Amino acid sequence: MKKTISKSTWMTLLCTAALLALVVLLENVLDPNKNIMVFTALKKGAVYALVAVSMNLLNGFTGLFSLGQAGFMLLGAYTYAILTIPVAQRDAVYYIYNGSAVNFSLPELFGGGAFGLVLGVVAALILGGCVAAAVAWLIGLPVLRLKSDYLAIATLGFGEIIRAVFQWDKLGPVTNGANALKNFPTFSNFNIQNANGETVLRLSTFTAFLLAGICIAVIVLLINSTYGRAFKAIRDDEVAAEAMGINLSKHKRLAFVISSFFAGVGGGMFAMFANQAQAKTFTTAMTYEILLIVVIGGIGSVSGSCIAAFLYVAASEWWLRFLDAETFVGGFKVPLLRNGFRMVVFSVVIMIVVLFFRRGIMGDKELPDLFKKRRKEKAK
C-alpha cells in the first residue's frame, strides 16, 4: 500500500513540474504584449486558486463558514507593499503624508539585486501571511464560538472593519490612507533581463504559479495529515469528534489561523499581480467571488478550487470580454452587446453550471481520484 502512495505522490509532483515548465514555455513563446489577457488570466487565476484553496480549508474541510477572506488578503497585501516599496520611491508614493513612517525595504535590506529581490519578496509575503494569521488568532478568540451563519456574519463584519481602518487618515504615514500603495516589486520584476534591459527569459507568470503551487502543496499536506483528518471529523460531526478526544476550539482556531495565513500570502500575491495595493479593492464582493469559486469547484476539493479559479478568472476577464464591446457586423449593430452585458451572461453561465453540477465541478473528489476509479474498473 505504501508503494502506491509514493507512486501517486511522484505522479503529482511530475504533473506539477510539467505544468510549471509549460507555463515558462508559453510565456516565452507567446508575445505577452499581444496576449495580455492570457497572462492576466493565468496570474490572477493562480492567486485566486491559492485564496480559494485557503478558503476551502476552512469552509470545505473544517466546516467553518467564514467570509473574512478579503479582509485577510488586505492585511497580507498591505504588509507586503509596506515592506517592499524601495526607499527611494517612498516619498513619491506617500506624497500626501510627506513620506512614509516605515523607512526600509526588505529587498534592499537583503542586499538588493536578484538575490535580495527573491528573498525580500518571499520574506514579505510570509510576513504578510503572519500578520493575517496573528489577527485571525485574535478575532478567532471571540468569533469562533459562533456557528455557521453567525460565524459568516461576524467574519464579514471583520472584513468591512479592517477595510475602513486601513483607509483611516491617521494611519496615513503607514497605510497611505485611501490612496494606493505602488512601485513595489511585482511579478514582472522576476523577468530576467540582460545588460541592455531586454528581457531574455520571462518568469513572471511562472513566479505566480510557483508561489501559489508551493502554498497549495503545503495545504494539501496539512489536509492529508492527522490534523486534516481531525478537521474533517469536526466538519462531519462535532460531538463525535469531541468524543474521540479532538479538542474542538484548538483545532478550529488552528484551521482559522492557517487559512488566514494563506489568504494573507494570497493577498500579497494579489498586490503583486495588480501592481498596487488599495483597501477599496478588497471588498466583500471579492470574498463572494472566492466563495463562488469554492462552490463551483466543489466544497472539499482542492483540485476543484484550482480548476474553478482558472475557469472563473478566464471566463470573467477574457473569454466573455467581447460581450462588453459594441460590435458592428457590416453596418448592423449586434443587439445587446454593450458595457455590462458580460456580467449578465456570466451570471447565467454560473447558474447553469450550478444546476448541472449540484456539488460543484469536482464534488469532494480530487483529480487523482478520477484516475484511480478508472484503474479500478479496468482491474475488474
Added chain:
Amino acid sequence: MLKIENLHVSYGGIQALRGISLEVPDGKIVTLIGANGAGKSTTLRTITGLVKAASGSIQWNGEELLGKSIDKIVGSGIAMSPEGRRVFADMSVLENLRIGAYLRKDKEEIEKDVQWVYSLFPRLEERSWQLAGTLSGGEQQMLAVGRALMSRPKLMMLDEPSLGLAPLVVQDIFSIIGEINKQGVTVLLIEQNANMALKIADLAYVLETGNITMSGTGAELLANEKVREAYLGKNG
C-alpha cells in the same frame, strides 16, 4: 475501576441526575438500563466530559475526572461510542478508525489495532475504502464500536448500540461486545433493550428519572419481578 459518587447534573432548571452512585469494576460488563429520559446518556456524557456536572465526583482509578478536558479523559483510557452511532459520514471506514486513534502517536501499534478491529468485524475490512455514510445501520454501529476501540481503551462506554437495528444484527453486536470484554476491556453499556443487556451484564443498575432505583447482577435483575414488569414485559 470507575467510581461515581452522588453525581448531580442539570440542564438549565431540569435535573437530569439526582445524585447517582455506581461502580464499574475492572474487566466486567456493567449495564445501565432505564426508560427514555431516565438520565442514562447524561451519565455517559458526564463521564466523557461532554456535559458539566453540578456536584459529585467521578473517580477513574483513583483520579478525579470532573473538570478535566475531554481529550485528557479520552487519553486516560476511556472511550465512548455515542448514541445514534455518529460515524463520520464523508470519510472512509479506514479514516474513521484512524480518527479513533487520534490521541495516539504509535503508528505501528495503530496499524495493528486496525487489523485487530478488522478481525473483530470482518465486514468492515471488506468496506475499508467505502464512505461511512454509505454503510448499513448495523455496519455503522460496528464502525462506531471499532472506532471507540482504536483509542485502546481500558473502559469502553457504549450508548445504545442496539438502537434501530434488526434483532439478528443486535445479537451479532452483543456477542462481539462479549468478545471485546474477554480480551480485557471493561464495558459500560447503556441499553433500552434490557433483555439483551441484562443477559450479557455482570452488574446492572436501573435508572429512573435521575435516580438509581435498583442494582444487582444481571441475572438477579433479569429475575426481578419489578424489572420484568417495567422493562421486559411481564410475559416476556
